[in-house]
Amino acid sequence: MPVLRIALTVNGVPVTRAVEPRTSLADFLRYDLELTGTHVGCEHGVCGACTVRVDGVLVRGCLMLAVQADGAGVETIEGVAGRGELADLQQAFAEENALQCGFCTPGMLLVAQELLAASPGASEREIREGLASQYCRCTGYHAIVQAVKKAGRGRRRT
Amino acid sequence: MSERIEAGVSYIGLSVVRPQTARLLAGRGVYTDDVKLPRMTHVAFVRSPHAHARIARIETDAARALAGVVAVVTGPELARVCSGWVGTLAHFAGMKSATQHALALDRATWQGEPVAAVVAESRAIAEDGAARVAVAWEPLPAVTDPETALDPGTPVIHPELGDNLAFALELNAGNVEEAFKNADAVVAETFTMGRHTGVTLEPRVILADFDPSERRLTVHHSFQAPNMMQDILARHLGLEEQNVRVICKDVGGSFGIKVHVYPDEMATCALAVLLGRPVKFLADRHESFLSDIHARDHRVRAEVAVRRDGTILGMKLDDLTGIGPYSVYPRTSAVEGNQTVRLTPGCYRFRDYAARLRVVLQNKTPMCQYRAVGHPIAFAVMEGMVDHVARALELDPVEVRRRNFITGDMYPYTAPTGYFFERLSHEECLDKLLEMSEYRKLGAERDALRRRGVYRGLGLCAFIELTTPGPAFYGVGGARISSQDGVTLRLEPSGTVTCLTGVTEQGQGTDAMLAQVVATAVGVRLEDVRVLTGDTLVSPYGGGTWASRGAGIGGEAALQSGKALKQNVLRVAAAVLGGEPEDLDVRLGRVVDALTGEVKLDLAELGRVAYFRPDTLPKDFQSELTVTRHYVPRHQGFAFTNGVQLSHVEVDVETGGVRLLGHWAVEDCGRIINPRLVDEQIRGAIVQGLGAALLEHCVYDGAGQLLTASLMDYLVPMAAEMPDIVVGHVETPTAYAEGGFKGAGEAGTAGAPGAVLNAVNDALAPLGARVSAQPITPGVVLRALGRL
Numbered sequence: 043m044p045v046l047r048i049a050l051t052v053n054g055v056p057v058t059r060a061v062e063p064r065t066s067l068a069d070f071l072r073y074d075l076e077l078t079g080t081h082v083g084c085e086h087g088v089c090g091a092c093t094v095r096v097d098g099v100l101v102r103g104c105l106m107l108a109v110q111a112d113g114a115g116v117e118t119i120e121g122v123a124g125r126g127e128l129a130d131l132q133q134a135f136a137e138e139n140a141l142q143c144g145f146c147t148p149g150m151l152l153v154a155q156e157l158l159a160a161s162p163g164a165s166e167r168e169i170r171e172g173l174a175s176q177y178c179r180c181t182g183y184h185a186i187v188q189a190v191k192k193a194g195r196g197r198r199r200t
Numbered sequence: 201m202s203e204r205i206e207a208g209v210s211y212i213g214l215s216v217v218r219p220q221t222a223r224l225l226a227g228r229g230v231y232t233d234d235v236k237l238p239r240m241t242h243v244a245f246v247r248s249p250h251a252h253a254r255i256a257r258i259e260t261d262a263a264r265a266l267a268g269v270v271a272v273v274t275g276p277e278l279a280r281v282c283s284g285w286v287g288t289l290a291h292f293a294g295m296k297s298a299t300q301h302a303l304a305l306d307r308a309t310w311q312g313e314p315v316a317a318v319v320a321e322s323r324a325i326a327e328d329g330a331a332r333v334a335v336a337w338e339p340l341p342a343v344t345d346p347e348t349a350l351d352p353g354t355p356v357i358h359p360e361l362g363d364n365l366a367f368a369l370e371l372n373a374g375n376v377e378e379a380f381k382n383a384d385a386v387v388a389e390t391f392t393m394g395r396h397t398g399v400t401l402e403p404r405v406i407l408a409d410f411d412p413s414e415r416r417l418t419v420h421h422s423f424q425a426p427n428m429m430q431d432i433l434a435r436h437l438g439l440e441e442q443n444v445r446v447i448c449k450d451v452g453g454s455f456g457i458k459v460h461v462y463p464d465e466m467a468t469c470a471l472a473v474l475l476g477r478p479v480k481f482l483a484d485r486h487e488s489f490l491s492d493i494h495a496r497d498h499r500v501r502a503e504v505a506v507r508r509d510g511t512i513l514g515m516k517l518d519d520l521t522g523i524g525p526y527s528v529y530p531r532t533s534a535v536e537g538n539q540t541v542r543l544t545p546g547c548y549r550f551r552d553y554a555a556r557l558r559v560v561l562q563n564k565t566p567m568c569q570y571r572a573v574g575h576p577i578a579f580a581v582m583e584g585m586v587d588h589v590a591r592a593l594e595l596d597p598v599e600v601r602r603r604n605f606i607t608g609d610m611y612p613y614t615a616p617t618g619y620f621f622e623r624l625s626h627e628e629c630l631d632k633l634l635e636m637s638e639y640r641k642l643g644a645e646r647d648a649l650r651r652r653g654v655y656r657g658l659g660l661c662a663f664i665e666l667t668t669p670g671p672a673f674y675g676v677g678g679a680r681i682s683s684q685d686g687v688t689l690r691l692e693p694s695g696t697v698t699c700l701t702g703v704t705e706q707g708q709g710t711d712a713m714l715a716q717v718v719a720t721a722v723g724v725r726l727e728d729v730r731v732l733t734g735d736t737l738v739s740p741y742g743g744g745t746w747a748s749r750g751a752g753i754g755g756e757a758a759l760q761s762g763k764a765l766k767q768n769v770l771r772v773a774a775a776v777l778g779g780e781p782e783d784l785d786v787r788l789g790r791v792v793d794a795l796t797g798e799v800k801l802d803l804a805e806l807g808r809v810a811y812f813r814p815d816t817l818p819k820d821f822q823s824e825l826t827v828t829r830h831y832v833p834r835h836q837g838f839a840f841t842n843g844v845q846l847s848h849v850e851v852d853v854e855t856g857g858v859r860l861l862g863h864w865a866v867e868d869c870g871r872i873i874n875p876r877l878v879d880e881q882i883r884g885a886i887v888q889g890l891g892a893a894l895l896e897h898c899v900y901d902g903a904g905q906l907l908t909a910s911l912m913d914y915l916v917p918m919a920a921e922m923p924d925i926v927v928g929h930v931e932t933p934t935a936y937a938e939g940g941f942k943g944a945g946e947a948g949t950a951g952a953p954g955a956v957l958n959a960v961n962d963a964l965a966p967l968g969a970r971v972s973a974q975p976i977t978p979g980v981v982l983r984a985l986g987r988l
Contacts, residue, residue, distance in 0.1 A: 064324065078234035079227020081452070083401045084485040088911035091401055119227030132225040136217050139880045142707030144224030145231065145401040145452030166924075174920040177911075179401050179453050180707050182887030182948075183919040185880055 048112040052077070053121025061108045068092040068103030070111075071118055079119040079148050083177065090176035093149035094118050100156055119148035128155055131193045140189035142180030150176050154190045162197040164190070204797040208723050208787040211716035212939075215876035216726055218712040220705075229450040232405040232422045237478040240407070241270050243471055244326035245464050245481075246316040246333045247490065248308030251342035251563035251904025252357070252525075255306050255315060255335060262332040263318055268325035271475060272333065273317045273467075275303035282470035283436045285461065287527035289677030292534050295367040297527035298358035302467035307340075309357060309525035310563050311904055312490025314464050319471055319479055342563040342904035346499065346522035349560035357525050357561045366527050367534040367559040371541060373616030374552035376505075379514025383505035387588045392973040393577045393953075395497040396896035398570050399916055402452020403483040404492060406465045408472035416443045419469060422451045424459040424704055425744030430736045431680045432461055432530065433469055448734030451706040455888065456570040457492050458706070459746045461529040464491060489909040494898050495570035497522050498540060498577045504585045505552075510593055510600040514552030517544055517581070521559050524566035530679040533567050534559050539574030539666065542617040544582045546664040547626055547842070548604040551616045563904045572665070573747075575950035576889055579663040583954040584961075584972065587659070591965060597958075598639075601630065601662055619666075624842040625930045626662060629866040633660075633844050636928050637864040642848060650966055656861070657965075659847045659958025663951040667869070667943025668752030668839035670832060684832035685753045686740025687761040689718060691769060691825040693811045695789055695803030696728040699761075702742015703754030705733045708945060709877040710750050714758045716873050717939065721762025722769070723786030724803065740828050748943025751873060752839050752934075753831055755941040761829035772810050772823045773801055835936040843867035843947050845886070847955035848923075851963040853985060856978030858894055858960055860923040865951065868930040870942035879927045882948040886925055889952025891917040897975050 045060040052075060059074055066085075071077045071094065083091035085104045092103035095117040122128055128151055134140070141147045150173065157164060157172040164172060169190045170183070178186060223229055246258075260272040284299040304315045318329035341355050348354050349364040357364055380386060400422075407420040417439055423429055426446035434441040451458065468481040483491065501518040519540050523533035541555040586604070590597040605626040606613055613621045633639070639658065646656040674681040688700040699718050705711050711731040719726045733739065743749060770781035773791040777784070777800055785794040791801040809816060810823040817823070833839065848862040865882055872878050895915035899907045908914040933940025953974055960981070961970045969984040982988035 062324070072233075076236070077227075078231075079229075081231070081402065082233075083403070083452075084911050086485060086910060086912070089401060123226045128225075132222075135225055136221045139218065139221075139709070139876050141221060141224055142709070142880065142884060143400075143402070143451060143453045144221070144229050144707065147224055148227045151225065170919045170922075174918050177401060177916055177918065179399055179455070179888075179916070180884045181880060182883040182885075182917075182925060183922050184883045184925050187919065187924075 046109050048109055050111050050113060051115045053117055063107065063109050065108045066104050067106040067108050067111050070108035071103060077118045077120050081145050081148060090149045091146050093152050095152065100152060122152065130196050131155060134189040134193040138185045138189040138192065140181060140185040146176060146178045150178065150186060158194050158197060162194045164194055166191060203799040205787040205790060205792050205799060206797040210720045211726050212720050212873050215874055216712060216716060218709045219715060220711050231402055231450045231452050232407055232420045233482050235407055235420045237409055240478040240480060241319045241321060242323040242326045243317050243319045243468055243479050243481045244330040245314040246330045246335065248311055248313045248315055250308060250337055250339050251311045252340040253308050254338040254340060255308065256338050257336040258316055259334040263329040266329050266332060268321040269318060269329045271319040272329065273471060275301055275305040275315060278303050278467055278470050279305065281437065281474050282466055285436060285529040287529035287532050289532050289679055291677040292367055295534055296361050297366055298361060300463065300526045302463045302470055310565055311906060312565060314467060317467050317471060319475065344562055344564060344900060344902060344904045346520050346560050346562060349522065349562055357563065364561040365558065366523060366561055369538060369541065369557040371555040371617060376514045376516060376552045376554040379552035380505040383513050384508040385592060386503055386505050387585060387592050388503040389585060389588055389972055391500045391581050391584060393496045393498045394975055395494045395898040396892050397492050397494045397898055398455040398457035400453035400455060400457050403485060403488045404458060404462065405482040406468050407478060407480040408469040409478040410472040410476055412476045415439055417469065418445045420447050422458055423448050424454045424706060424746050426734055426736045427702060427741055428681050436466065437470060437473055445737045448704055454706040456746060460493055460531065460568050462491065485911060486909050489914060490565060490906060493528055493568040493570065494565045495567060496577060497567055500577060500581050502581050502585050504589060506589050508593060510589060510595045510603050512548055512550045512604050514550055515545055517541055517555040519557045522562040523559055524564050525561055526566055528566050528568035531569055531674065535569055536574045540577045542619060543574055543578035543664065545617065546615060546619065547662045549606045553616050564900055571885060571888055572946035572949035575663060575665060575946065576892060576953040579661055579951055580954035580957050583661040584957050587958045587961060597660055620836050621840050622836060622934055623932050624840060625868045625932050626842055628930045629842060629844045629868055632928050632930060633846055633864055633866040636926060637846050655851045655853055655963040657849050657959040657963030659955045659962055660844060661951040661954035661958060662844045665841045665947045665950050666838045667748035667841055668833050669747050669749060670834060670837055672837045682741060682743040684830050685742035685757050686828050686830040687757040688740050688828040689761050689765045691765060691807060693807035695807050697722055697724055699729055699731045700739050701733055701754055702739045703733065703750045704745040706745060708750060708881060709874065710745060712877060713751055713873045714754060717755050717758040718762045721759050722766050724789045728789055748945040751941045752943050753833065755873060756937045756939050757829055757831040759939045760831060761827055764827040764829055768824045768827060772806055775817045775821045776806060776809055777801060839934050839942040841869045841942045841947060843951060845951035845955040847959040849956065849959040849963055851960060851981060856981035858976055860890060863923045863925045865948060866928040866930060867947045868932050869944035871931060871933040871940035872929060873941060878944045881945050882927050883925045885946055885948025886952045887917050887922055889949040890922065890956060892974060893953040893956035894975050
């Protein structure tokens with residue numbers, strides 16, 4: 043299988059690797075870079091567990107090839123959470139028990155963060171619509187909606 | 201003045217935050233696919249594209265020739281390493297199933313059955329190799345419809361069994377014919393509950409590592425019952441039990457899916473033994489739909505005999521269920537049907553009951569236990585019948601339930617189906633639900649909207665939940681699945697407590713719940729307890745987490761273990777301080793004078809002396825700061841719980857769409873350890889029940905081809921269409937265990953489908969239409985309305 047050389051930035055760190063053209067961005071992050079916080083739930087773009095940021099935009103890591111990220115800036119849960127950007131959301135998720143098994147959580151946090159950045163005062167209905175790209179099989183979503191709302195309230199105050 | 205701690209802290213009943221969420225919120229969980237081992241290989245399976253076909257020949261040369269392929273293995277080769285199994289239980293009299301192998305030997309019996317394995321250096325190469333394996337198939341007629349599975353003209357899937365009947369059961373309690381003779385009315389209905397499946401967001405995954413030098417197998421497994429798997433792997437791979445270690449790290453959802461023996465997972469372990477190097481299998485989503493166990497698929501005919509005032513006199517039930525070609529090992533696929541027919545009358549006091557169950561084989565994905573086994577069918581049927589009775593007799597559905605409930609003055613109560621109820625709280629739960637939901641107000645609003653052509657409905661569903669099973673569940677049937685569980689506590693030199701347990705964690709909050717019990721019983725701060733689950737090498741032997749057993753069994757073992765550790769700590773303290781242990785207590789991590797609360801000794805100091813300076817203690821004193829206690833429920837078969845749910849829906853009579861407006865649940869799981877965790881178990885379980893009621897369906901064509909094998913076709917509930925869920929509680933602790941804990945994990949799924957069914961039928965009632973099939977898709981609604 044031929045390989046292509048790609049150079050990109052992942053969580054602020056320059057990375058150069060040779061990858062097979064067929065390798066998805068999610069698999070590249072998980073197996074080549076060992077950033078296992080990005081989860082793969084369906085490999086066909088429905089569940090949203092593999093959500094990552096590419097040049098600031100959320101993408102399904104399973105629907106994008108690693109070679110398409112050549113030259114891009116990729117951020118994963120490890121990077122975004124690691125620099126403290128999600129601290130209030132993480133705390134609200136913990137307090138509301140908005141996660142059970144935790145498998146959907148990295149993607150859910152990144153989508154919630156995008157939602158609140160655009161609209162910290164989002165209503166419950168808007169939060170539900172905004173999270174509708176992400177599957178969670180454990181919580182039934184109620185606690186996640188409450189957690190996002192709580193974090194949004196905090197942001198409006200500050 | 202010396203410091204005083206006047207009272208200890210009870211964490212039982214507090215909604216503390218789960219200690220392990222920080223990891224998961226930072227993307228630092230370790231799921232099985234995150235584990236990487238030296239020399240690791242990956243396996244991909246060649247699966248049958250036919251529901252039923254003979255394997256004439258398997259050509260493997262092209263796959264073997266592919267660079268990076270390590271091995272290509274077929275059924276007969278693997279059978280030399282891994283023996284076959286039969287999924288029956290001895291206490292299900294007359295039950296039969298055929299021998300199943302890790303890879304099919306000469307015939308595939310469902311679309312998706314694995315027939316060959318390709319092991320390679322990467323998952324992608326393994327899949328490339330699998331695509332190069334050529335199987336010469338000779339298709340056979342597929343048995344797909346349970347209704348005709350037993351007809352003489354239908355092929356017998358396993359000729360050695362004689363027919364396609366895996367299990368049959370008849371229950372006859374009281375005199376049901378007499379009850380029907382005395383009835384003012386008889387109401388009948390046939391319900392169809394479609395097949396669906398668990399859809400754990402993390403697919404099934406297993407990593408097996410075999411060291412031939414010591415014949416040791418270490419298995420990383422996304423699983424609920426590690427000791428069960430240890431036993432099975434040892435027996436079927438011919439290994440010593442103590443040489444098999446099963447480790448379950450973070451598990452990305454389970455719901456009963458990850459508690460069964462799967463041929464592809466057995467094959468992965470057998471391949472590791474065969475090759476002497478690590479082999480990983482990770483199912484893709486398509487494979488998950490074809491190979492994860494499915495559930496439900498019942499056709500239930502029910503008849504109820506009633507008096508004019510709504511009193512139920514008796515009931516007849518006929519349940520037919522299709523389970524795929526094999527009964528799943530080792531829990532069997534007869535449990536769901538068995539529970540369905542026994543649970544159905546469970547809330548009510550009538551005693552004349554006759555039920556027939558037939559469990560038949562078919563060429564579809566094997567069916568087995570998924571969250572709330574049997575319950576959603578039982579209560580959709582029973583509660584559907586109760587509402588049917590209310591409508592037929594023009595009675596209030598609330599009053600019909602009240603008239604028939606087993607009431608507070610009747611406990612302890614043994615049901616005609618054999619179940620024993622220590623004490624349930626149907627009336628209190630119903631009262632609370634009606635108040636919490638403002639049921640009467642919603643009813644008035646519904647009536648007003650109907651006049652404007654808006655069709656809303658309210659649906660109640662009372663239920664019981666089987667939790668905390670004792671040895672009569674599996675052990676007596678010969679399955680080596682532990683009903684007892686243990687908790688080991690170790691006081692560390694620092695004065696903190698490490699807790700090891702056989703119950704497992706898949707997101708329920710087992711770790712938090714046990715830490716709360718342990719911290720309370722020992723007398724330490726919650727943050728000073730660390731819980732470790734899911735490693736057969738270090739945990740006390742136990743059953744794991746399923747059938748809502750974690751709190752009822754693990755919680756009680758933790759309580760007893762915590763009390764024992766505290767006594768041992770006090771003995772050490774008395775040896776250090778002089779005096780008697782009875783005069784001391786442990787509070788917030790300090791040894792205090794029991795009477796005055798005066799702080800005498802920090803546990804860190806006690807640990808220092810006990811571990812590093814025992815020379816300062818009396819010569820005949822030995823400290824014992826690691827204790828283990830076990831618990832198994834022996835006084836009742838199960839600790840039953842109960843509750844009631846209400847669904848509020850709006851039906852669009854033009855499109856057939858059902859909109860969920862709200863959902864309420866009041867549940868009684870005994871003493872609550874962590875209210876928030878219980879609420880979230882109930883909410884999550886309700887949404888799985890709502891999915892079953894409206895969306896989720898494994899649809900097959902007549903040839904046994906699964907038409908819904910992707911998430912584009914199989915609908916899972918999403919945030920936007922799910923309602924807010926209000927949860928309330930009644931607490932009736934069990935008196936048979938000191939903690940009073942029972943289970944709560946499945947109550948939501950037990951009642952939600954029945955509540956939605958009744959709500960939809962309430963909405964449709966003014967139009968003279970009713971539905972009795974789930975999922976209630978727009979098509980089902982439009983057909984009921986005669987518009988399709």
